[in-house]
Amino acid sequence: MAKKGNSRGKGNTSPTQAKSTSVSISADDVALLEKAKSIAKDGEIDRNELKSMLEDELVKEIEEKRQQQETELESQKASFEEQYKKELDKKHSGLKKETVDLEKTKNALESSINRLQSELDNASKKIEEGEAEKKCIIEKAKEEAQKIVDKAKEDAEDASKEVLDDIVQKKLELEDEKDGIETQQLELEAREVQLASKEKRIEKQAAIYDAANPDVVESLNRQLNVTREQLDAVRDEYEKVQIELNKIKLKQIKSEGISPEELQEENDRLLEKIEDLENKCKRYSDYELLEMKRALDAEKDYLTRIQNQDAEIAESKAELVRLKNGQMEYEQLRSQLDLLRTLNDHLRGELDNTKKMLESSVGEICPALTAIDIQQTEMSGEEYNRSVEREDLKVDLRSMNLPKLITHVKTYAAGRAKPLYYSDKDLRAYIAGMASSHLSILQGMSGTGKTSLPKIFAEAILGEINVVAVESSWRDRNELLGYYNDFSKKFTAKEFTCDLYRAGCDRYKDTIYIIVLDEMNLSRVEYYFADFLSVLEDKTSNWKIKLVDTDLRQLPTEITKEVKDALANEKSKELVELKSVVDELYSDMKLNEDEETKVSSNDKLRLIAYLSGKKFKNAANTRYLVGGPQNLIDGNTVKIPANLWFVGTANRDESTFEITDKVYDRAQVLEFNKRAKGNQVEEIEKIYLPYETLNRMFKKAEADFTFDAETYALLNEIEQILQANFKVSYGNRILDQMNTFVPVYVAAGQGSGLTDDQLIREAIDYQLTYKVLRKLEYIEMNRDANKDAGDKLRKKFEQNEMKLAKEFMDWKLRGEE
Template identity: 35%
Template sequence: MKGKKTTLKLKPKSFAISFVIILFAITAAVSGFFLDSSIYKGQNIFKSLLSVIHIPLVNADYRAWFVLCFTSLFIGLGALVINFEYLKALSQGKNFNDNRWFAISFITFLVTIVITVQVDALSLLPYTMDSFINALIFLGSSYLVAIPVFIVLLVVLALLSAFGYFIIRSAIKGRPSFAGFNDDDDDDDSGEKGAEKSMVQTREEVFPTLCSVDEKFENKTPANIKSASITLNDLVTQFRLFLAQKEGLYFSLDKLRQFIAGMATSHLLILEGLSGTGKSSLARYFSTFIGEDSFFEPVQASWHDRTSLLGFYNDFTRRYSETEFLKRLYEFTYRPHDVNIMVLDEVNISRVEYYFADFLSIMEYPRDLWKVKVMQLPFGFLPPAHLEGGFVKIPENTWFIGTANKDDSTYTITDKVYDRAIAISFNSINRPFEVEGEISPIKMSYEGLNALFRKAIDNPAFRLTDKDIEQFNGVVDLIYRTFDLSFGNRVWNQIITFVPVFVACGGTKEQALDFLLARKYLYKIQGRFESFVKPGLLTVKEKIHQTYGDNAFVETDALLDSMIRKL
């Protein structure tokens, strides 16, 4: 859902075009001084030059000057307005190729011309043919003279800019060039000038934080973690009691089963719903419960690409601007036995598919290809130990958990994100309950947690049978015929993994399928208001009750009832 406020980000290209148009209009207005014969007394160099190039002088009265000044003024204002419209279009993900914004800018152009002509006509009152011809010649001659003057002015500005850039670059000394080589003068102890030499920056200069991580784990073998002997069912139960006793957070068993089964299914989870329901705390305290520390990063509305997460190389400081997110990822390449929970708070305050795009794509690959490009390294540069070829590995022991609110300040999460993630909805606050006895955290390694997942998936008693698949496909086929909705292999593979882990956590197959049908499938119908939608939803609800009973698919029934009420 788009926020109420839209930030207009200045684009260098649009700024440059507006600046050039306004500068030309000012140049034309100033050129009028060289063409007004009333200014000249006797012969001078400007008068002689204009006669050589056959540009006539004009005895411009106040009306001719009004026409020239107003025309230049409205050209400049029109350029600013069209530039503002261009920035507004970009802020909404559009450009002038979009018919609506092209029409708006074209109308602005026409309105500017009409207003200019009207104001110029009023400036000529009282109207005479001589005053009209005089003003027209003065206006045309001024803009004709402005062309060569403007070109010379642009060349001068370009030369001054290049000279200023050269001075600034020359003033920065004592720092080797990362992009290539840089000459440095080194003074010896006696103060004499040393020989000039070229050198490439070292990795400690470019990546000081990552190099400090290398130094911290240098010559250290990753410590083995002895996992607690526990089942997934007990893990969920104890985690629920731990949250209630230690943190005052109360969750239903089904929500925690969805959370644990979601971790087995995808390395991207989205916890969405009402503010204050404990979404962020659930993700953070799971790390505490298994003896780890989670990473917490509030997403900013200004995030638009991967540099917000991974940083960027700063040409001015000549070092990489390393983020805490990058440091955390890099550190866990040295800690393969730990569970790495990385929480992105308010993940949809900016567009997830923009700043998280690389991760969404890469996590579809085989796990040995889970690595994201940090930057292009120059030839001969020796990077930090685990930044091979400029890529940082996404450790397979890493989970990204995003929390999302649904209000006017956030964006809608797209199907591209939902299809890859397990999204859990928090739309109610659970009642407190008493906990007896002391509940302590446990120790759990990545291998231990993964072994619990693997054991559940391999258990035939927890997996979907042919009959289960046939029943579920009956409902899915009806939805496809009614709403033309289907899911691909990715979602089906998620179902095959999610169900047995959910059952191992103490749930039932029907509860797991209920959750997946609502969150992976039926949610896509929300926002559709065709005439067939309401009867179709009623038919689907009846089919579910015929197949599974009246009270088996609680979450799906609640979603269907909510959609039906809105139609």
């Protein structure tokens, strides 16, 4: 009882005391007590009623909280949608602005194209008019030239006829005068004889006169004196006639310096010459007739017109060149316009699909490479069948060597339905080139088997090969490897990248894989292949090419219990933290997209790296958990495997670029300038030659046939001539390649009937011609010093039976381009 009283006494505590004790009671508890008091009957509480009341209150409270959360979620949703809409509107307006700018650019380009087309039409019209006027003037010139030639012929004939008539007339006159003079001379001589006879008779009469009558003597003396005077007169006249005859003869000599007979002969010769000139005139070209016209035309007006017309034609040609350049620019602008149109269409498509792409957080980042990963796990299909065939036809290393390999490839090529023929020398050079460099260049004329050689080699040994056609528009590595799209978050791998990736997969790691870059110099090699040229110089472990900066792997959409169990057993602090990340992302084994947005990118990458490194597979064990390519290093770098070779084919014409020394020095070069001939043989079976087997044969050749290019006497002698006269030398890279090329070439030539020394010189001949002497291609050999050095090199090559190098120097010394 005392106990009860004490209880009541406690219940009747003073207000001051009650106030002091209520400080520790919460407002919710006070409200609860008040409600309990309200339902209390006679100071006792009905528990069921209190429980019912509390449940109602709890339901009400939960409902209020639910409504409050829904309100908040609606508010957040509205805010998020508003923000998302603003972002979309902003991007839409940006894209719209870009589209407008592109339209403006397009209109400007079309306007420029129309203007250029108009100028081109006007210029073409002018050129056509100029050509027509030129043709008309040339026709007139031909007619006038023909008239001048005909007139010249007539004048020549008339002049010749007049000269001939004058000569004949003079000849007749001279003959008449000569006859008259000769007659007078005879008459004078007769008269002189008569006078002499008379003088004798007179002398006799004088003798008689001395003894006769003086008067008669005097008379006779007078007669004698008269006779003597007559004789003197006749003699004077004779002397005059003789002088006149001499003058006539001098005139005849001075007239032509020849006799009338000779003048006649000269006339006949002139007639023959005129006839010959007529025949030659018929054989003259239009240009020669124009030249004759210029020579015969006394007036220079027409010549001036021709010169002016030539100047106009030259200006027209210059204008034509300018217009052709303008046409080329027009074609370029049209290509750019087509590209802009394509880009515009692409942007429109991107604009239409932007919302869908941004909302999508699943799907493969790089479908092409992921598909290759899936193919490697398949146990059927073409790739799987080829791998089975390789195992069935795998060659025994003990029965295979390099000479047998060359024989097999040569026979396989000649036994095909469409046979191809290759010489032993070219096959030795090709295989030795594979040993010394993973980049080969096959150049020369079309149709000589450049592209077919690597194809035949790969077919004969059951290797893999793919031909990638190089395009003239390639300007950087992305044209070769592929592009990453920031909108779709996807990487589009090019055909080359797929082959590069496939060659490194487990199924192909021991298969010889060849990628052919067909017509590799349609674009500049150093533009799109620069990364590979640098990387291939390094050791094999560093042969890596970074595709993109972004990790192309993805978080799996679900994980397995195996992953959680593995993480539970991990003890490191980092992996314990990673376990908590997995718990957040995969609380029910499936990826929680809401939680994904809260996890940092670094944690995602750490998880991807862990799952990828452990090679976890999905529940069905059909593929790896991590999405995206599985064989990339760090998810973005592809490795160049040692079993992969690059072969470039090259033409040398106006449509291609010159291959630079940087490329030639790093590659092995083989030139095909004529198609080899042979006889078709029976078809033989393929064999499977693994990469490891080929590599062992290369190493065995280097061990069996050692060669040191730096100390080889012949190479040093040739280098001294090249260095002293042309400033050309061997680089370390070339010497290193020779140290591998020559032993493999010699090993491949065993049993060919050639000595090792002959094979060494053949191998050096290939290396010098295509890697060293080609640097002399644009050096003139016409100067005395260069010609002497060239002759010295040629003799050196001839003495050592280096056929390719000798042919090159013969070509250079002839001065041909």
